[in-house]
Amino acid sequence: MMKHELEDQLKAFEKKGIDRRHFFKLMAMAGLLTAASTQKAKAFSSNAKGKIVIIGGGAAGISMAARLKSWLDKPDITLIDPSDRQFYQPGFTLIASGVYQPDDVWRKQEDCMPSDIKWIKDSVAAVDPVWNQVTTKNNGKIAYDFLVLTPGIQINWEKVEGITHDTLGQGNANSIYDYEGAQKTWKALQEFSKTGGRGIFTDTYTKHKCxxxxxxxxxxxxxxxxxxxxxxKVDLNYYTA
Known part of the structure; x- marks a missing residue:
């Protein structure tokens, strides 16, 4: 849909009294228009009503909460995430190489949460799209009008034969996809430089963070x-799937 067509349709809905179903449909379409500005989005969304629930409080969930807050006049946004800390995960590689210190890549989750966003510090156990509700581990059921899923990736360490999260670093087998693992990698990298030897770096064919x-x-x-x-002194080998 062209930008002017979207604006014409929005004006028509505003005259009729736009409801939340039509608003969210239009908002999704507006997301496809790269030229649409935040100001224009706010202009057409000011009368929209509805409860928004966001699952996941990483970079995606928090940035989505902030954007929706800027679009809506009176936002009713609930974000569900159990974390105490917000990690800048691209920085894990830089911890592992000694460029960053461990404390450079995280902040308190509460300090990253946009104001006026309701944060429920909990995990979601189930989603029921028929009844428009999610079930949390400790806070029961939470209803929604519109649901945003940004839960991130769960790493199943035990699926890799011979390694677990607790054994990262043992046998000089390390991973940068973990905060503690990145710190262990930096220690191993320094020792590797002193002793020399063969280093193997792998890129899996499965889905992973980066x-x-x-x-x-x-x-x-x-x-x-x-x-x-x-x-x-070192022989570096990179294997890609």
Whole structure:
């Protein structure tokens, strides 16, 4: 739909008294128009009513909450997430290479939450799209008019034979997809530079957080060894699926 067509349709709905069903349909269409500004979105959404529930309080969930808040005059937004801390996860690779310190990549979750957003510190156990409600682990059922799913990725460490989350770092097998794992990787990288040897970096064929991260830590390891004058002591191997 062209931008002017969307605006014409919005004016027609406003004259009739736009309801939340039509509003959310139109808002979804507006998201496809890259030229549509936040101000225009706010202008057509000011009369919309409805309870919005967002599952997940990572970067996606919090940024969506902030955007919806700017679009709506009187937002009724509930965000459900159990975390105490908000992590900048791209920084895990930089912890693993010594560029960042561990405390550089997180803030308190409460400090990242947009104002006037209701935060329920809980986990969602089930979603019922028929009755428009979600079931939380500790706070019962929560109804919604519109649901946004941004739960992030769950890492099943036990699916990798020979490793668990608790054994990361043992046998010099490390992972940068974890806050603690990144810190262990940095310790291992420094020791690897001193002792030398063969380093294997892998990129799985399964779904994971960031396809570029294995490449980055491989290159950062190479860079670190050059800085230490130990590049000739290490053999770096990168395997991609």
């Amino acid at each position: 396809g570029g991260a294995p490449k980055k830590i491989c290159l950062l390891t190479e860079h670190y060894n050059r800085k230490q004058g130990t590049r000739d």
